[in-house]
Every structure is written in structure tokens, then in C-alpha cells.
Amino acid sequence: MIGKENLFTDEQMKQFIANGYVMIKPNVPTSLHKTIYQKLDEVVAKEGNPGNNLLPRVPEIQEVFDNPVVRGAFTSVIGPNYIMHPHRHPHHNGPGSKGGGWHKDSLGGKVRNHRCWWAMALYFPQDTPIEIGPTAVMPGTHYYLSRNNDVSEVKFPACGEAGTMIIIHYDMWHQATANLTEKNRFMLKFEFARMQWPIEPTWNNQQEDWKSIEGPEPANDQTIMWEHLWNWLSGKSTKKTPNRASESEISQWMTALRIGTQPERLEATNQLGKLGENGQEAIPALVDILGDPSEPVGLNAAYALGNIIDQESVSPLVDALNHDSETVRRHATYALTSVGLPATPELIDSLTHESEHVRANVAYALGEIGSSNSALALSKPLDSDSVVVRRNVVESLGIIPDSFHISIPTLVKALEDPDKQIRFTSVLSLARIGPDAEDAIPALQSALKDEDRYVRGYAVEALKQIGPPESKEILLDFLTTTRWCPSTTRESTF
Known part of the structure; x- marks a missing residue:
């Protein structure tokens, strides 16, 4: 049990939602960070980068991630029972390095989640002043697929003393900066996955509704989106009481959508979204700017439409899934x-659409909506020729509750798919289902022999999550065979 003192405050959660990161410092002895740095420095010098074998090679790192401060941070942003992804990497920034380019980590071509199903830790075991080349993040950019390349982009270097850790949304734009010293800089990247839908706040929550951040906010005001994500993380399924506005105010905001400056268009989308069902007349104008040249404006329009549209008015959004512009399709999703x-019936009907990108986005959206009524329809596209459709199907089946009698046989079948991402996502989905996936144990035992390292890694986690004696015996046998001895090196083989 994590004590409230180790959970994020409301202010930290708002910073994470809006800016995409929070800095923390595990309360472990400084000597532990020193040991980790020294061992890693030696390993890299003698053996090269250990990659995914980082933990068994330097097992002291696990003490950092078991620390209540770290566990409290991840419990806050991705809920209890989160898991550590089998991929982890020590990023070595050597003396004289010029740094690297801005990038997001790969996601295999699927729609990127605004809702926080994934998060990362960037851990620095050495003192990390600006001169040694810390990793820098770009606050507020975790929702943007593209760079804005304007004044809204701010570079934040994660400087700090040994043990500093920055918790970031998986989709944050980040880069290595130049190392101007004669020392090695290590940043240890670990990924973590949410295992269950949020049903209540998992941080030290005091405020029911979203309120403005006390500190600096990103340059782009995306309140309508931040409110949605706050509510989702809080487990709220109902929308706020809609605001009211005069006809002249609504007309003014709709005019701003057409001819206003970028900040004015952002403000207009925020205000129209707050109207909820009272903003129906703005639907066509908001749909028209889903592809706005400014990605933040297009996203605000999407979340404004999410507040306004009901089952009777959802068709324009479903139609937008077949737009020529990928940006419009993504924002409509x-x-x-x-x-x-309310969108579920039309989305289910669209699972048989002739367009691959429509079916793929529909499969993603149905998973994020989470209606058990969609599980049966979602299981049918698993026979699709489209890899991206199948990838989205198997991920969605793992997060839709109360449909396991349909999901489990479909996911077991997907373990034979030729696409490795479909196989490892299917195993992750079975891990998310947990004890109810007991019928999948034989298939998961076979998955431990899969040629792909992440299928095997997730299979270990799935057997752990399912939990009966049979799965534990399989798991122990596998781990006994594959165990790593951190003392064994080229210099000391026995």
C-alpha cells in the first residue's frame, strides 16, 4: 500500500496532464545511485550497452523503482498494478557528445493515446548539471504528433543531483543535449503500462474538477482537452453541467474559428466546448477546423465536439473518419x-467500412470507449488483411471490461499472427484481463518460446497476472532456465 504522502498532489497531476512531466527524487541513499553509476560505467566500458538486460546486469536499479516515491508517482498517473515494460535502455551520452534530435519513441504506427495508458521514467544516477548533457523535454507536446516549430516550444533540460527522475507521458517530445564534460552521462529509460481503467482518482485528490495550474502552463491553452483527461483519470463517466451563452457570444466564437488568430481560435474552441449540448449549432464549424493548420486548435476542436455531440448528432464525426486528411481522421477519432x-452504435456499423483507415480508427476508438457491447463486433476484424486494423483490435479487446468470454479466445488466436506486434499486444491484453484469462495459460506457455523478445516478456507478465498455481509453476520453470547471473562476465565465467 502506497501512503498518500507518496502520491501526487492535484497540482502535480495537473502539471503532468498539461505539461506531460513531473520531476521526482527517490528517497534512497546517495550511495545507491553511486553504485549504480559505477557498475553501469564498468559494464558499458567492458561489455557494451546491456540494453534490455540492464536490470539483471545492475540489479540495484530495482531498488530505485521499488521506492515508495517512485511507486507513488506511477500509481498516480497509470494506476495501481501497473507493470514495467520488458523494454528498458541505458542511454549513454559520452564526453563531447553533440546530443540528439527531438523525437518521440516508436509506437508501431498505431494511434497515440492521449489518455495515459503509458508512462516513462528517465532516471539519472549521476549528478546531471546542464554541462553534462541531460535529456530535455518539450512541455505540453505529448499530445502533438508534429512539431509546432514556434514560440510555444520550450526546452526543459532535466537537470538535478544524482537520483533525479523525470516521469513523462510516453508521447513526450524529448532529446539528448550536448555533453560538454569529460564524464559519461547515463539516463536509464524504463517504460510502464496501465493495467486497468481508472475508476477513481489514484493520486492524493482534493479537487473534484479541473482548475488552472498554479505554475506555468504551456503556451497553448488546451483547457477543454485537459479537463477531459482529468475527468477520465478521475473515473468520471458523466460530463459537467453545460454552460450557457448568448447568441452574440456564440456567433463571436464561431467567427473566431474562421478568421481569428491562433490564440483566439483556441479560446473559441474552449468556450464552445464548455457549452456541451447547448453548443449544437457550432458542430459544423468545429468539424471544419479539425484539420486546422495549428494542431493544438484541431485537437481543441476535437475535444469540444466530444463535449457537444450526442447520439443524434454523431454522424459528421463518423464521416470525418474517411476524410482525405490523416490529421482530420486522427482528430475525429x-x-x-x-x-x-453515444458514439458506439455508429462506430460498430463502421467496422465493416471498405476503408482500412476507417476500420483501424474505429477499432481504436471502441477500445477507448470501453463498451462491452462492441467486443463481439471487434473480434471479427481479426481476420482482416490489414495489420494496423488487427493491431488496434487486439489492444482494444484487452481494455474493454466485462467481455472476456469473447476477448480471450480471440486474443489466443491472435498469438499465431505473423505480425510480432499483434502477438505481443495480444499477450499484454491477456495480462490486463488477468485472472479471468486462465483459459489462455497453455497458449501463454507456448508464447514463452516465441521468437520475439517482447512476446516472451509479456507472456511472463501475463502468467504472473493470471496467478493460479499452474501459471506460477510454468513461470518459475521458465525463469529458472533463463535466469541471469549478474556476477558472470567475460573475466569471471564461473
Whole structure:
């Protein structure tokens, strides 16, 4: 049990939602960080980068991630029972390094989640002043697929003393900066996955509704989106009481959508979104700017539409899934996810659409909406020729509750898919289902022999999550065979 003192405050959660990161410092002895740095420095010098074998090679790192401060941070942003992804990497920034380019980590071509199903830890075992080349993040950019390349982009270097850790949303734009010293700089990256839908706040929550951040906010005001994500993380399934506005105010905001400056268009989308069902007349204008040249404006339009649209008015958004512009299609998908259950019937009908990108986005949105009524329809596209459709199907089946009698046989079948991402996502989905996936144990035992390292890694986690004696025996046998001895090196083989 994590004590409240180790959970994020409301202010930290708002910073994470809006800016995409929070800095923390595990309360472990400084000597532990020193040991980790020294061992890692030696390993890299003698053996090269250990990659995914980082933990067994330097097992002291696990003490850092078991610390209540770290566990409290991840419990806050991705809920209890989160898991550590089998991929982890020590990023070595050597003396004289010029740094690296801005990037997001790969996600295999699927729609990127605004809702926090994934998070990362960037841990620095050495003192990390600006001169040694810390990793820098770009606050507020975790929701943007593209760079804005304007004044809204701010570079934040994660400087701090040994043990500093920055918790970031998986989709944050980040880069290595130049190392101007004669020392090695290590940043240890670990990924973590949410295992269950949020049903209540998992941080030290005091405020029911979203309120403005006390500290600096990103340059782009995306309140309508931040409110949605706050509510989702809080487990809220109902929308706020809609605001009211005069006809002249609504007309002014709709005019701003057409001819206003970028900040004015952002403000207009925020205000129209707050109207909820009272903003129906703005639907066509908001749909028209889903592809706004400014990605933040298009996203705000999507979440405004999510607040306004009901089952009777959802068709324009579903139609937008077949737009020529990938940006419009993507933003329409986020909007439909925000609409929620009222969008489900039309989305299910669209699973048989002739367009691959429509079917793929529909499969993603149905998972994010989470209606058990969609599980049966979602299981059918598993026979699709489209890899991206199948990838989204198997991920969605793992997060839709109360449909396991349909999901489990479908996911077991997907373990034979030729696409490795479909196989490892299917195993992750079975891990998320947990004890109810007991029928999948034989298939998971076979998955321990899969040629792909992440299928095997997730299979270990799935057997752990399912939990009966049979799965534990299989798991122990596998781990006994594959165990790593951290003392064994080229210099000391026995």
C-alpha cells in the first residue's frame, strides 16, 4: 500500500496532464545511485550497452523503482498494478557528445493515446548539471504528433543531483543535449503500462474538477482537452453541467474559428466546448477546423465536439473518419473517443467500412470507449488483411471490461499472427484481463518460446497476472532456465 504522502498532489497531476512531466527524487541513499553509476560505467566500458538486460546486469536499479516515491508517482498517473515494460535502455551520452534530435519513441504506427495508458521514467544516477548533457523535454507536446516549430516550444533540460527522475507521458517530445564534460552521462529509460481503467482518482485528490495550474502552463491553452483527461483519470463517466451563452457570444466564437488568430481560435474552441449540448449549432464549424493548420486548435476542436455531440448528432464525426486528411481522421477519432458511449452504435456499423483507415480508427476508438457491447463486433476484424486494423483490435479487446468470454479466445488466436506486434499486444491484453484469462495459460506457455523478445516478456507478465498455481509453476520453470547471473562476465565465467 502506497501512503498518500507518496502520491501526487492535484497540482502535480495537473502539471503532468498539461505539461506531460513531473520531476521526482527517490528517497534512497546517495550511495545507491553511486553504485549504480559505477557498475553501469564498468559494464558499458567492458561489455557494451546491456540494453534490455540492464536490470539483471545492475540489479540495484530495482531498488530505485521499488521506492515508495517512485511507486507513488506511477500509481498516480497509470494506476495501481501497473507493470514495467520488458523494454528498458541505458542511454549513454559520452564526453563531447553533440546530443540528439527531438523525437518521440516508436509506437508501431498505431494511434497515440492521449489518455495515459503509458508512462516513462528517465532516471539519472549521476549528478546531471546542464554541462553534462541531460535529456530535455518539450512541455505540453505529448499530445502533438508534429512539431509546432514556434514560440510555444520550450526546452526543459532535466537537470538535478544524482537520483533525479523525470516521469513523462510516453508521447513526450524529448532529446539528448550536448555533453560538454569529460564524464559519461547515463539516463536509464524504463517504460510502464496501465493495467486497468481508472475508476477513481489514484493520486492524493482534493479537487473534484479541473482548475488552472498554479505554475506555468504551456503556451497553448488546451483547457477543454485537459479537463477531459482529468475527468477520465478521475473515473468520471458523466460530463459537467453545460454552460450557457448568448447568441452574440456564440456567433463571436464561431467567427473566431474562421478568421481569428491562433490564440483566439483556441479560446473559441474552449468556450464552445464548455457549452456541451447547448453548443449544437457550432458542430459544423468545429468539424471544419479539425484539420486546422495549428494542431493544438484541431485537437481543441476535437475535444469540444466530444463535449457537444450526442447520439443524434454523431454522424459528421463518423464521416470525418474517411476524410482525405490523416490529421482530420486522427482528430475525429479523438473526438469520438471523447463522445463516448453515444458514439458506439455508429462506430460498430463502421467496422465493416471498405476503408482500412476507417476500420483501424474505429477499432481504436471502441477500445477507448470501453463498451462491452462492441467486443463481439471487434473480434471479427481479426481476420482482416490489414495489420494496423488487427493491431488496434487486439489492444482494444484487452481494455474493454466485462467481455472476456469473447476477448480471450480471440486474443489466443491472435498469438499465431505473423505480425510480432499483434502477438505481443495480444499477450499484454491477456495480462490486463488477468485472472479471468486462465483459459489462455497453455497458449501463454507456448508464447514463452516465441521468437520475439517482447512476446516472451509479456507472456511472463501475463502468467504472473493470471496467478493460479499452474501459471506460477510454468513461470518459475521458465525463469529458472533463463535466469541471469549478474556476477558472470567475460573475466569471471564461473
